Amino acid sequence: MIFDSGSKQSNLDCFLHCTTPVVKSQFLPKNEIRNLNRLWHPGGREKVEYFTLGDLWNCYDEWSAYGAGVPIVLNNGETLVQYYVPYLSAIQIFTSHSSVHSLREETESGDGEIRDSLSDSYSDESECDKLCRWDGSSSEDGGSEQDCLWHVNERLGYLYFQYFERSTPYGRVPLMDKINGLSQRFPGLMSLRSVDLSPASWMAVAWYPIYHIPMGRTIKDLSTCFLTYHTLSSSFQDDIDSAGRKRKEGEDIALPPFGLATYKMQGNVWVSGNYGRDQDRLGSLLSVADSWLKQLRVQHHDFNYFMGIRRG
């Protein structure tokens, strides 16, 4: 993409911009506005806009195939474009029970990473399952888990689907393929709308570098890997985009990252100059991601890995 960078745009800004999916917006039919969860969608809005998850994944279609290009300006003024491939790192979809009732299928948790929470798949001792506690209660006790969920439902919603990637980057399939595969068993992944999702719904996308054009010499900082955190629900949509402009009705909806983690960042490309603004930004994005995970009480494998936390 041709990016018209203003003088204040740093490489970090650029990265966040270029990895932000922008989804087609649709208007909710009036009669459905009534049905919205009041907790999640405080009333008073004439028009409610939403997007479908299927449209969201379409944003990642070309990126998954070709990588997303991020124009970089080096300290010496050279410019290049670094490409990153998105991988689904983690996702949790909370809905109101009714939304997914029709979608719910019997699933066997063949894949230890996927858990349909209403099935008792706790026999699968995958690490992330064990650690996925809701109210601090032990996850080994299937029964109490259920109870917890009901408690949690009101606050977070019903966990329709979650996934935490744990395989090494070298073996992963790009995001689009992954979603296509997962949606075979969980069609809601495609059909659910942002208004159906609880504000707790989120996903993390891992961005791994391919190469940059022109290739030239190796620049260490360009082998940095990123983890971007995005909300999926309509509730949190920013009406102000990164350039400070208010989003007009009907325009595409952007889902900029609310959190960011990095791996192997040296700093000279990403946080140089800009009066330390980038440094601050990185810090705050990281802490937001961290607190988000803590709030939801989930262990995000890639996040831990990026942070250097190794668990057994």
Next chain:
Amino acid sequence: MEDSQESLSPSSSLSLSSTFSSSSNPQPSSPSSSFSSSSCLSSPLNPYPLLIDAELWMMAEKRTLEMLRIIQPALVSEEKRKSIINNVQMLIKDYFGIEVFPFGSVPLKTYLPDGDIDLTALSHQNLEGDLARDLCSILQDDKHDSTFLVQDVQYIPAQVKIVKCTVNNIPVDISFNQMAGLSALCFLEKVDQLIGKDHLFKHSIILIKAWCYYESRILGGHHGLISTYALEIMVLHIINIFHLSLCGPLAVLYKFLDYYSIFDWDNYCVSINGPVALSSLPENFEETLENDGEDLLLSQEFLRHCRETFTDPIQARETRGHGFPIKHLNILDPLKDNNNLGRCVSKGNYHRIKCALSYGAKSLLEILTLPGESMGMGLEKFFVNTLNRNGRGERQDVQIPVPAFGTGRSEASDLSGDYDSYYHSLLYGQWYHNYTLFLSSQSSPLSSPSRSHKKSAWDALRQLVRSRRNFFYGKRGDVVFPSPSLCHPYAPQVPTTTFGIGEMEKSRGTGTYIPKMTQVYRSYRDMHAWPRGMKPESSNCELLMKSPEKSNKVKDSLGKKNAGNGSCVWTVDLSPEQFPHLPTIKKPMTMRMRSHHCSQPTVNTQQEESSSSSQPSYHGIKFGTYEPSLPIKRPDAGFSATTLLMMGIPTIELPEQEGLSESDEERVVVKLKPFELKDDGDFPPLCM
């Protein structure tokens, strides 16, 4: 398997179609969409056949050619790269006395503006690491030529050692002894000639490389993606099978995307002749050739010849036993058994590559169904990054402005390569290595140089020479290649106890010029001293006795020839007392050889005063009359190997037994013919 019909009816419509042999179709079997093999442009994504108007298709190809013009090698880029290559060649020659040859996309003329220059230096294999490190220092320090700016010098000590740098902003990779690269170059150049159609092969390579690199980012062996050579074989596969219906590079691109996006990589691998079931590997090349090849463009015989001609028999033997390593993307190397060209593709990248091919195929199909001008714009969008980067009047590899895209002012450049030159580089390299192999086998103190060991080296050499005979040079089978330098540390070794500077200086009396490097590499004498017990006993080697007038004559002519570029003539003394061996002209071999006790082959070079086609008198030369039973003496007597590296006609002789006459059948030499050069640039100068 859908069997399809060819329907090329130029008057009404043009179609991308193909005829399929009955060989297994590795496409997933969905009934209506197994292959885009129906008589019209169709694809699994769109099962309904599409007819593309011939005119529209021509327009699309024309637009594609315009795009090609701005990315394919241009006169200015050719000149620039050539000068860089010459500069590096001369630098390395000056410092190390070894030959360096370009390979890969630059001589093949399929490089993108962002493409690098691949060079390979021929040296003694054990010394690659040292050589690389020294080269790094030299490149970093070399300020001799201000017109060449050398930056970012790096040494990559991987399995294939590479010295990376940029020269005048173009990345240059210098590897060592990459014979495979030279083989591939010859093969691809030959294939391009054969396919013809205005360099359809090369144009397709450039177009598809551009898409893979600039647009979909799936090109790059170093990044765990598809290597360039693998891509070239994949393209060749497409052209080989579908040649009848491919009218231009765009058609090849479409077919490429369509075919490989639905290729059953899990169960099949790509070979030139067609898909090969993984279950049937390890491959037997002969077996794969048995696949019915009536519809294929490249005949079995041609491919067989290519293999024999371009592959080093010794190296080929080495890889044969290993078995084919099956990875995610499997592509058979037509020149080397059990070489999987897709082995560097990691699992994750494999998935993404499949993704990219599908996405690309889908996008291109949509574009090709657009009407008229929209199709043109769609094509430009399909190559948006390529055009952004290279279509605005600038080539990344050239300083001066070039015509921008769409102005219609780009000029087509000639993509023909200099096949003869590439082939000679290959021969030189193979000969060089076989020769050094032989020398190593001679000099090893550890094993008694068993007859079979020596024999195998000589066998290989003989085989090599034989196989070259009739294929590309006609019946007479004359082949010429120069001899390698034996005198430099990085060249095939001779005992460096004889290498001392002192000795060298003494030999100055005969007029040999010792360049400055000897000072630098004095230490190598110590580093690379041969093990004890290999000290030459030189008394037997009267080979070195030379009549002064002859040597002067040669020296003069040498001097005349070589004064210009400051090259020198290296010789090696076996002892300070002896004269260096200088080449003779028309000196009867027997006189020399008779008193020769050493069992070393000698490499003599002769120099023709003029590059006429006069036959040198290789008295008693018989081609291919090697007797395997010739007993070869142990090299107790040490080395007598000396060479003189120069433009000329070397001979290879078997050492003969004492007392044998020149007419003895046990001598085998290569019948040689002076190579006719237009000028020095025609062939990399081998003089030092």
